[in-house]
Amino acid sequence: MKTLSKNIIVLAVAVFVFVIFILTNSVYGAQANVQSAIDNMDFERKSKNEISLSFSSSGINEVNRYVILRKDKTSKNFVEIKKIASKDVSKTGNITYTDKLSTTGYVRYEYRVDAYLKTGKVLKGKSIYASNVLVCLDPGHFQTKNAVEGNEGYGYSEAMAVLKLGLSLRDTLKKDYGISCVMTRTAESITIDGFSDKNLDGGHISLRGDFAKRNGADIFISLHTNSNNPHANGYPTDSQPLAINKPIIILNSLAKENDMCINMANKLGENLTKVSFDEGLSKSKSFDSVKKGSIGEWTVAKNDSITTNGSVYYRLGENGDYYGVLRGANAAGVFGMIVEHGFHSVPEVRKKAMQSDLINKWANADAKAIAEGFGF
Structure with missing residues (x-):
């Protein structure tokens, strides 16, 4: 009888401890859910x-x-x-x-x-x-546009590279800087107002810039990598030396008269120059910053030069801003810029973009500059 009573007590204690354990874990589990939320x-x-x-x-x-x-x-x-x-x-x-x-x-x-x-x-x-900032990111081109063929192409396509860059930049801006983005495309193809890919860029490319206004964006930033004239500097077109590699920022007519945009463009250039130099992709660690009233016009000679640093430019055509995306943003009353991150005509740049985290480093450099441009 005594043994039976003892067993009953032990069982009761065990049940009590088990119930307390379950209740405690239930409370902590609920609190963990609240904390996670x-x-x-x-x-x-x-x-x-x-x-x-x-x-x-x-x-x-x-x-x-x-x-x-x-x-x-x-x-x-x-x-x-x-x-x-x-x-x-x-x-x-x-x-x-x-x-x-x-x-x-x-x-x-x-x-x-x-x-x-x-x-x-x-x-x-x-x-x-x-x-309360909204940035419109425009990964340039579409599909696999501007792909570099052959073994030393490393599978690089400007259109695909800047899409990856845009998606990474969008996420970094929101997570690290509290800046929201809209994008003209989040996949290989792009469609605006029923015009897609080649039809869009062939005759209605200004819609990319106008897209920023429709979505209430504060600025339009078109993401690109650069190239050069055929056989520039006496080298094969897609086998340019490291000396040509530099960031180039092109502002639309509204942006080139705005201190905030100029400051942002300078920071973009400075940050991207540092990335290239640190990655062994540039011979120069200097970027030629500009001020309002002293911004030069883009030329092929400046673009293809192997002795000129990166800088901020504008470029005009017969109908205002030369590039349709910038013309579209300008017509809609939106600040706009094209960011050429580096030259994909340099084999080392293509290789690093495809085989390392260079594109994410570009995104981090862009995000920091954009945030600083807005004063954050």
Whole structure:
């Protein structure tokens, strides 16, 4: 009898411990869900005066209220901007809040959401950057345009390389700098207003630049890699020396008169020059920055030179800006620029682009310059 009673007590203790274990793990599991939800807050730039914040309601049954906080670049501390009671929102899906901004300029805030649990514990979320800036990225060309054939082509195509670059740049701008993007294409083909690929670029290429205006973008940036005239410098067309490799930035008529755009273009050139030099893809670590009123016009001689540094230019044609994409943006009232990241006519550039992380380094360099250009 005593043995039976002892066994019953041991069993009861075991059951009690098991129940406590299950309940404890259930609580910690729910809290982990809440922490993950607020750590992964996302944002969308709705307009110049609206930033939409969203996060998952996972674990909401453990939450009494959420508090959304904001901090600008001049402040040391976060300031509460919104309380959201858990009883007032859906138990499934995402919880959203739109921060309405009273500004006419470019602004970026750091946001965080904290969860006040029913137990009294407070969970602090990871902060994110979010701005009211919208950039239109235009990966140049389409399909496998400007492919370099042969073994030393390394499978390089300008169109495919700048698509990869654009997608990486889009993600980096949002994740690291809080800048949203729209893209003229996110796949090999491009279609705008029913015109696709060759038909678009052959007769309606200005629609690429106009696309920025339709989507409310603050700036249009067309992504490219460069080439040269046939047999430039006495070398085969696609076997140019490292000395030709340099970034070239071309501004549209609106951008070349705007200090912010000029500053951004200079930073793009400086950052890309550093990448090329650090990667052993350039003989020069200097970029010739410019000021408003002193921007030169692009020429073939400057482009193909093996003794000239990279710089910022403009180029005009019979109908205004020479390049259709820049002409389209300019006509729509949008700042625009073409960024030539390097010369794909240099074998070493093609090889690094295809066999290393050069394209991601270009994207990081671009993102930093774009953010700095907007003052972030």
